[in-house]
Structures are given as structure tokens and as C-alpha cells.
Amino acid sequence: MDLKNHIPSGPIDQKWDKHRADLKLVNPANKRKFSVIVVGTGLAGSSAAATLAELGYNVQAFTYHDSARRAHSIAAQGGINAAKNYQNDGDSVWRLFYDTVKGGDFRAREANVHRLAEVSVNIIDQCVAQGVPFAREYGGYLSNRSFGGAQVSRTFYARGQTGQQLLLGAYQALMRQVGLGKVKLHNKQEMMDLIVVDGRARGIVTRNMVTGKVESHMADAVILATGGYGNVFYLSTNAMACNVTATYRAHKRGAFFANPCYTQIHPTCIPQSGDYQSKLTLMSESLRNDGRIWVPKNKGDKRAPDQIPESERDYYLERKYPSFGNLSPRDIASRAAKEACDDGRGVGPGGLGVYLDFSDAIKRLGEKVIADRYGNLFEMYERITGENPYHVPMRIYPAVHYTMGGLWVDYNLMSNVPGLFVLGEANFSDHGANRLGASALMQGLADGYFVIPYTIGGYFAQGGFSPVSQDSPVVQATVREAEEKIQKLLSINGKRSPTSFHRELGKIMWDKCGMARNEKGLTEALKRIPELREEFWQDVVIPGSGAELNQSLELGLRVADFLEFAELMCYDALHRNESCGGHFREEYQTEDGEAKRNDEEFAYVGAWEYTGVGSKPTLHKEQLEFENVQLATRSYK
Amino acid sequence: MNLRLHIWRQSGPQDTGMLKTYDVANVSEHMSFLEMLDVLNEDLIAKGELPVAFDHDCREGICGTCGMVINGRPHGPLARTTACQLHMRTFKDGDEIYIEPWRARAFPVVRDLVVDRGSFDRIIQKGGFVSVNTGNAQDGNTLPIPKLDADRAMDAAACIGCGACVAACPNASAMLFTAAKIGHLGSVPQGQAERSTRAMNMVLQMDAEGFGACTNHYECEAACPKGISADFIAQMNKDFVSSAFGGRD
Numbered sequence: 024m025d026l027k028n029h030i031p032s033g034p035i036d037q038k039w040d041k042h043r044a045d046l047k048l049v050n051p052a053n054k055r056k057f058s059v060i061v062v063g064t065g066l067a068g069s070s071a072a073a074t075l076a077e078l079g080y081n082v083q084a085f086t087y088h089d090s091a092r093r094a095h096s097i098a099a100q101g102g103i104n105a106a107k108n109y110q111n112d113g114d115s116v117w118r119l120f121y122d123t124v125k126g127g128d129f130r131a132r133e134a135n136v137h138r139l140a141e142v143s144v145n146i147i148d149q150c151v152a153q154g155v156p157f158a159r160e161y162g163g164y165l166s167n168r169s170f171g172g173a174q175v176s177r178t179f180y181a182r183g184q185t186g187q188q189l190l191l192g193a194y195q196a197l198m199r200q201v202g203l204g205k206v207k208l209h210n211k212q213e214m215m216d217l218i219v220v221d222g223r224a225r226g227i228v229t230r231n232m233v234t235g236k237v238e239s240h241m242a243d244a245v246i247l248a249t250g251g252y253g254n255v256f257y258l259s260t261n262a263m264a265c266n267v268t269a270t271y272r273a274h275k276r277g278a279f280f281a282n283p284c285y286t287q288i289h290p291t292c293i294p295q296s297g298d299y300q301s302k303l304t305l306m307s308e309s310l311r312n313d314g315r316i317w318v319p320k321n322k323g324d325k326r327a328p329d330q331i332p333e334s335e336r337d338y339y340l341e342r343k344y345p346s347f348g349n350l351s352p353r354d355i356a357s358r359a360a361k362e363a364c365d366d367g368r369g370v371g372p373g374g375l376g377v378y379l380d381f382s383d384a385i386k387r388l389g390e391k392v393i394a395d396r397y398g399n400l401f402e403m404y405e406r407i408t409g410e411n412p413y414h415v416p417m418r419i420y421p422a423v424h425y426t427m428g429g430l431w432v433d434y435n436l437m438s439n440v441p442g443l444f445v446l447g448e449a450n451f452s453d454h455g456a457n458r459l460g461a462s463a464l465m466q467g468l469a470d471g472y473f474v475i476p477y478t479i480g481g482y483f484a485q486g487g488f489s490p491v492s493q494d495s496p497v498v499q500a501t502v503r504e505a506e507e508k509i510q511k512l513l514s515i516n517g518k519r520s521p522t523s524f525h526r527e528l529g530k531i532m533w534d535k536c537g538m539a540r541n542e543k544g545l546t547e548a549l550k551r552i553p554e555l556r557e558e559f560w561q562d563v564v565i566p567g568s569g570a571e572l573n574q575s576l577e578l579g580l581r582v583a584d585f586l587e588f589a590e591l592m593c594y595d596a597l598h599r600n601e602s603c604g605g606h607f608r609e610e611y612q613t614e615d616g617e618a619k620r621n622d623e624e625f626a627y628v629g630a631w632e633y634t635g636v637g638s639k640p641t642l643h644k645e646q647l648e649f650e651n652v653q654l655a656t657r658s659y660k
Numbered sequence: 661m662n663l664r665l666h667i668w669r670q671s672g673p674q675d676t677g678m679l680k681t682y683d684v685a686n687v688s689e690h691m692s693f694l695e696m697l698d699v700l701n702e703d704l705i706a707k708g709e710l711p712v713a714f715d716h717d718c719r720e721g722i723c724g725t726c727g728m729v730i731n732g733r734p735h736g737p738l739a740r741t742t743a744c745q746l747h748m749r750t751f752k753d754g755d756e757i758y759i760e761p762w763r764a765r766a767f768p769v770v771r772d773l774v775v776d777r778g779s780f781d782r783i784i785q786k787g788g789f790v791s792v793n794t795g796n797a798q799d800g801n802t803l804p805i806p807k808l809d810a811d812r813a814m815d816a817a818a819c820i821g822c823g824a825c826v827a828a829c830p831n832a833s834a835m836l837f838t839a840a841k842i843g844h845l846g847s848v849p850q851g852q853a854e855r856s857t858r859a860m861n862m863v864l865q866m867d868a869e870g871f872g873a874c875t876n877h878y879e880c881e882a883a884c885p886k887g888i889s890a891d892f893i894a895q896m897n898k899d900f901v902s903s904a905f906g907g908r909d
């Protein structure tokens with residue numbers, strides 16, 4: 024199949040304007056005749072649902088949360104980028120575009136990224152108008168901070184709760200439309216499948232999580248804004264309920280999954296403290312400005328940190344990357360920590376941690392300055408670990424944080440299944456192989472507020488939407504399949520909980536398809552995952568019934584999909600014989616351990632087509648053309 | 661440590677529900693409170709029993725999904741800490757812990773510790789927003805907002821919608837939650853145009869949902885994990901009264 028990305032012709036800075044001018048419009052009176060299903064009410068979903076309703080479309084929104092305000096987007100701390108150049112420090116749409124393409128290690132689509140940079144400025148305006156309480160200077164103007172991967176200050180923030188405030192802005196816009204009767208919101212409804220009729224996405228199957236009822240919902244187009252799949256690793260910084268079901272089910276119905284192996288590992292998270300650990304907590308990267316990272320020089324050194332003399336410490340980042348030192352980029356810092364721990368020199372429980380030590384900074388600047396800079400983070404750390412970082416070095420370890428891969432979409436954010444649109448972290452489009460900090464919030468809101476409202480009109484204007492009845496055989500069959508799957512899961516009555524399988528899968532993925540991958544490990548994983556999946560379908564136990572609130576069942580259904588999706592990730596990681604961004608293949612590195620990209624052979628998007636459970640998916644390639652940015656090696660030395 | 665838990669079990673809204681006792685052994689002080697419940701649930705599943713249903717998601721104190729009354733206090737004994745951020749080092753070997761759902765007419769129990777907080781969403785639907793369509797906005801910096809006002813707005817906007825304030829209030833009032841949103845939008849210029857209708861409509865909806873009145877106990881403020889100040893209630897009352905008299909002050 025030929026993947027048509029529908030990128031408009033013309034100079035890069037005119038493509039979006041030209042495209043908007045070319046898109047056919049739906050006349051206002053007709054808009055309400057078109058119905059749209061939006062799955063997900065995070066930044067991407069809420070902003071899309073609210074905006075489409077404002078335009079007059081007939082919108083239904085779905086979320087598995089008990090309120091649209093609780094989506095995982097709420098947890099984002101740091102900020103959101105925009106090319107406002109309020110600081111007069113040389114920022115521009117072009118620079119944000121360039122930084123994002125480069126940060127993505129030259130594996131993103133130029134045209135999409137440029138559009139993202141263009142609309143970034145409108146996002147800030149819109150959010151301000153909604154009353155989002157962004158940080159301000161004393162003069163009353165908006166404040167900015169700088170973030171990794173950029174030399175300008177373009178990050179807007181609301182204390183340490185930027186995601187929360189942006190989501191509440193979008194949620195409130197959505198609530199307004201719900202109150203006006205323009206959006207029908209379905210809380211606590213989990214999408215179980217996509218309904219495809221005559222080759223077009225025409226509806227979804229959901230399970231009501233309170234009553235257990237499985238039902239169909241029909242529309243003229245379906246938008247998935249269902250977030251990322253980081254929880255395939257079991258432990259990650261994602262919220263507990265984040266899962267791959269919606270996008271994976273769409274994949275099984277024909278949508279291509281692009282670049283699933285691109286996952287981002289964040290270097291500064293609080294390490295696991297025991298087997299019972301349920302999730303990992305991110306500590307802001309800014310800590311690396313003043314903290315020094317080290318491990319003992321000797322393997323298995325169990326002494327308390329203050330008992331280990333300077334001469335027996337290895338400040339490995341300062342040693343290996345003298346010019347960047349403790350501020351080396353995320354992927355480098357993460358891998359170096361893993362190496363030290365694999366070498367038996369990790370600290371803390373299980374030897375999975377490295378020290379982030381503030382004692383020098385405290386000596387130099389005093390405790391007060393450090394408290395001013397990082398007080399709230401130190402408090403959070405102490406609440407979780409019970410250790411006081413003013414006196415004992417913090418322990419940190421890398422953790423899965425974000426997934427750049429997602430469903431393949433064209434320039435209109437439509438997948439290869441007509442009528443199925445994908446927004447936010449759930450699509451693959453803008454971050455290439457690595458996402459820069461503060462760019463996910465920007466992308467989610469760009470997609471929802473400023474892209475989909477235009478592009479979906481172009482799709483509707485093509486016409487040809489005959490109504491589909493809920494009684495039609497395709498719809499009924501899709502509903503029945505979902506019901507049968509639930510019944511099957513409930514009837515196994517084995518011995519192991521869904522969580523125990525999830526944890527085991529996560530360990531396989533972390534060991535073999537995590538921060539560093541190699542052919543041997545990936546091949547082993549591809550053997551082990553189907554076995555585990557088999558065990559799951561023989562031995563899982565889910566107490567209770569399907570006709571009630573049943574959290575084990577919810578989890579069981581999600582884990583069942585992770586157990587299939589994990590294989591897809593490994594196939595992708597195995598085929599990509601290069602290292603780029605979040606995908607580090609040990610075989611492809613320079614002598615000093617840097618990632619070795621292979622632009623000759625791999626400057627493409629790998630979009631996978633489903634061919635059956637346990638059968639190798641088919642690869643389709645979308646070649647990436649770099650007409651505006653010159654391919655170059657990222658250097659950190 | 662070993663603990664004895666008394667947990668509210670209720671199979672559905674129609675069931676009357678009761679406390680059941682469970683012993684959990686070998687609890688690590690590093691576990692979060694919810695991880696301790698995870699361990700109990702894994703045990704129950706292994707024994708073929710129904711696990712305890714409880715709501716949670718971010719486990720970082722920001723999504724507002726978790727919520728349970730622990731030893732009589734919403735979110736447990738630590739100030740400004742959600743249940744998911746409470747760690748077991750707060751407890752000691754041999755402790756007995758009572759765990760119950762939020763109790764309020766406007767928060768019906770769905771199952772065990774899970775309650776339906778849809779009433780909060782319906783309050784927001786009545787006016788917890790600025791009526792601005794996408795595309796209406798002017799440049800963000802054309803509207804300077806004094807830092808102190810922005811800070812005050814942020815103090816109120818920090819509400820996570822958990823419902824602890826309602827659970828703590830002897831009258832099960834939702835004043836603090838509602839006042840937090842009114843306070844957020846009332847502190848910034850964008851919120852002024854709809855200021856009086858907002859207060860009026862949100863307060864009326866609060867009453868319609870069956871939340872109680874405020875009789876100035878301030879238990880809400882003490883229980884709020886985000887430290888939302890009860891001062892915002894005074895501002896809300898002022899807005900409400902002025903709108904009842906047909907205009908803004």
C-alpha cells in the first residue's frame with residue numbers, strides 16, 4: 024500500500040496557509056448533521072471536542088475516567104513551548120521548528136513540525152483567554168523559562184502544574200459545551216473496538232465500566248486522542264490507567280502503527296523501592312543544574328554515601344562527557360546510569376539507582392539558595408522516600424516517560440483508515456525519534472484546537488456518508504466480539520492476577536526493548552512474549568462478573584492488548600538497524616558510545632500493518648524528505 | 661509491619677454495605693498507602709475473593725482521582741497530602757486502620773471505596789469557565805495581569821477536584837470546591853464579564869445536587885490536600901450576593 028501523507032506543495036512556511044485555503048468547507052447549517060466521536064479527554068481530546076462543538080458539529084466524547092478533568096495530561100509539570108519570542112532572545116517559528124526536527128533526531132516530518140511551530144503562538148493566546156493562570160512577571164507580562172534542547176526561553180508555565188492548568192482550561196471549554204447540550208460526554212466508558220464500515224471508521228464499541236454494558240456508538244468520523252503506551256513497561260511515569268487498547272484495536276482494524284519502538288526514557292526519576300512498586304515518579308530535570316551524579320568506583324560498595332571518600336567515587340557523566348557533564352542530554356544520561364548499575368555499581372535497593380548529590384552545591388551556595396530553587400522537589404522526594412536530600416544524596420534512576428510512536432497519520436491527522444483521526448500522544452507525527460521537553464502539551468493542544476477543526480471539515484466535505492444502523496451485521500459482529508472476549512477472560516479462572524502478567528511483561532520489555540536494545544535480546548523477547556501471552560490466556564484469574572464495576576477485568580483487558588502490542592514494538596526495534604533518539608541499538612554506536620544513525624537506509628517512518636495475532640506485521644515505509652533542514656549528527660561533547 | 665484493616669465493602673449503590681476486617685502482613689514502610697492496598701488486593705485475588713475497589717490514577721497527588729477516609733480523615737492523617745502520596749511510614753506495626761468512602765448525598769457510592777463525583781462536573785458546567793471560543797483570542801501579552809492576581813488565581817486553580825472538602829464537612833457542603841473555581845476566574849480580568857452569573861449559577865447547581873450549606877466549620881480547608889484557603893468562600897458569597905441583587909460591586 025502506498026502511504027499518502029498529503030503534504031501540501033509549496034514553501035514550508037506557506038504549506039499550512041495554502042492547505043487551509045484549499046480545504047473545502049462545510050456550511051454552518053450542515054455542520055450539525057455531521058457527527059464526531061472523540062475518544063479521550065486529555066489535552067488533545069478535550070480541546071478537539073470543545074472546538075468541534077463550538078463549530079457546530081454533533082460531538083460525543085468518551086473517557087474511561089470518572090471525569091474529563093482527570094486525564095494523564097494533568098500530571099505534566101514543566102511547561103509548554105511556543106515561539107512567541109516575548110523574551111526578544113532570537114526565537115522564531117523557524118527556530119522552534121528547527122529545534123524540534125533536530126531534537127527528534129531527524130526522524131519527524133518537516134511539514135507537520137513547521138505547522139506545530141506556527142500554531143504554538145495561538146495556543147498561548149487561547150489559553151490566556153480561557154483564564155489559564157500562567158506565571159507572570161511583576162509587570163504583569165507572561166513569564167518564560169528555558170528547557171532542554173533549546174537556547175532560547177520559550178517555555179510558558181503555571182508553577183509546577185502546567186499540564187493541570189492547561190487541561191483544566193480545555194476541560195472547562197468542554198464542560199461549557201456539555202452544559203449547552205452540544206457535546207454528549209460519556210464518562211467511565213472504555214473503548215473496546217473500532218467499527219469500520221465499507222472501509223471507513225464509523226463508530227466504536229464501548230464497555231460501560233459501571234454497569235458492564237457493551238454497546239455501539241455510531242458517527243461519521245472517529246477521533247482517537249487516547250494518549251501513549253508507556254505502560255507496556257509496567258513501571259513508568261504514566262498514570263496507572265494509561266494503556267494501548269484504543270490505538271491497538273484500531274491497528275487490528277487496519278490502522279498502521281508507526282515507529283512503535285521510539286520510547287523516551289527520562290533520566291531523573293525516583294528509583295523503584297520494592298516489588299510492590301506500582302509506578303515511578305518523575306523529578307524535574309532542572310535538578311541536574313546543581314546536583315552531581317555519581318556511583319561508587321567499586322562494585323558492591325555498600326557503605327553509606329558519606330562514608331565513601333571522594334577518591335572512591337565515579338562522577339561518570341563528568342568523566343565521560345567533560346563539556347556537558349551532568350547536563351548531558353536525556354538519552355545519554357539515562358544510558359550511562361544503566362551502564363553503571365549493570366556494572367554492579369548501582370546504589371539503593373536492588374542496586375538500581377545512582378546518586379544525585381547536592382552537597383557541593385549546598386556548600387557553595389548555602390541551603391537557602393538550594394531550597395529556593397528546588398524546595399518543592401526536595402519535599403516531594405522526602406515524602407516518597409523518607410530521606411532528606413539536604414543531608415543524604417538523592418537516588419535517581421531512569422524511567423519510561425513518553426512514547427513518540429503511535430498510529431500513522433497523514434498531514435490532516437487522518438490514519439490510513441478513512442474517517443479515523445488520531446491526535447496527541449496517540450499519533451506518531453511530530454517528535455520523530457525523541458521529544459523535546461515541553462513539546463507534548465504544545466502538540467496535543469495544536470492538534471485539538473487548531474488542526475483537526477480544519478482538516479475534519481475537508482473530510483466531511485467529500486460527502487458520501489450514508490447512515491449506518493446499530494443493527495447492521497458489521498456493528499453487531501464487532502459488539503459480539505468484544506463481549507466474547509470479556510466472557511473468555513472471565514471464564515479462564517486460573518491462578519495469576521492480571522497485574523502479575525503485566526509486571527512480567529514489563530520486565531521483559533525493560534530488559535530487552537528498553538533503554539538499550541540489541542538483536543539477541545529482541546529475538547529473545549519475540550520468543551518470550553508469545554509464551555507469556557499463552558500463559559495469560561491459560562492461567563489468568565479475574566474475580567467477579569462482567570456486569571458490574573470490575574477493576575480486575577478492566578486491567579485484564581488492557582494487559583491482553585499490551586501482550587500483543589509488545590511484540591509489535593520488538594519487531595520495530597529489531598528491524599531498525601540504527602540508533603536514533605530514544606531507540607538505541609547497541610550494535611550501532613560509535614567507538615565512544617554515541618548513537619549511530621543510518622540516514623541512507625532508515626530515514627523513513629516505519630508503519631506496520633497488522634496481519635494476525637502472533638504473526639509478523641507487514642512494514643510500510645514513508646520516506647522522510649528533508650528539504651529545509653540539513654541532516655546532521657547531534658553532538659554532545 | 662503487620663496491620664489490621666477495616667474496609668468498607670459495598671457491592672453497589674443498592675447494597676447497604678459494611679466494614680470488613682483484613683490482616684495484611686509484611687508491609688514495607690516505603691509503600692504508598694495505595695500500594696499497601698494493591699498488596700491486599702493481590703492476596704484477595706489469589707484467594708479467589710473480590711478485590712477492594714478504589715479509585716486512583718496518577719498516584720502523584722494531582723489528578724484528584726483517589727480519595728478515601730482513613731481513620732476518620734479524608735486522605736488520612738498527613739496535612740496537604742492525598743491518599744496516593746501518603747506512605748506507610750506514617751503508620752506503625754500493629755496499627756488498626758479504618759478505610760471508608762467519601763460520604764455525601766451528592767457522592768453516591770458506586771462500589772466499596774468508589775463514589776460518583778459527577779455532581780462536581782455539573783457544577784462546572786453551570787459557569788466554571790470563560791465563554792471564549794477557540795480562535796477568539798488576542799495576543800496573550802495584550803492583557804497584563806498583576807503578578808499577585810495571577811498568583812492568587814493559581815492558588816485557587818490548584819484544586820484537584822477530589823472531594824475531600826465535601827467528605828470532611830459535617831454538612832457535606834461543596835463550598836470550597838465551588839469557591840475555588842469562582843475564586844480562580846474571579847481573580848483575573850478574563851473572568852470578570854461573567855462574574856456574577858457564574859457565582860449565581862454554580863451555587864444554585866451546588867444546591868440542586870444536594871450538597872449541604874456552609875456553617876463555617878472550616879473542616880474543608882483542613883482536609884484539602886492542596887491547601888485551598890477558605891477565604892475564597894467569602895469571595896464567592898460576595899459574588900453571589902451581589903449577583904442576587906442584580907449586578908456587580
Ligand SMILES: Cc1cc2nc3c(=O)[nH]c(=O)nc-3n(C[C@H](O)[C@H](O)[C@H](O)COP(=O)(O)OP(=O)(O)OC[C@H]3O[C@@H](n4cnc5c(N)ncnc54)[C@H](O)[C@@H]3O)c2cc1C
Binds near residue numbers: 102261448462
Ligand atoms: C510525569 C509527566 C510529566 C510530563 N511533563 C510534561 C511537560 O512538562 N511538558 C510537556 O509538553 N509534556 C509533558 N509530559 C507529556 C504529556 O503530559 C503527555 O504527552 C500529554 O499530556 C498527552 O496528552 P493526550 O491528550 O495525548 O493524552 P492523555 O492526557 O493521556 O489522555 C488520554 C485520554 O484518553 C482516554 N482514553 C484512553 N484510552 C481510552 C479508551 N480505550 N476508552 C476511553 N477513553 C480512553 C483517557 O481517559 C484520557 O482521557 C509529561 C508526562 C508525564 C508522564
Ligand code: SF4
Binds near residue numbers: 818825826836880
Ligand atoms: S477544594 Fe481541596 S479538597 Fe475540595 S476538591 Fe478541591 S482540592 Fe479537593
Ligand code: FES
Binds near residue numbers: 716724727742
Ligand atoms: S491518584 Fe491522582 S491524586 Fe491520588
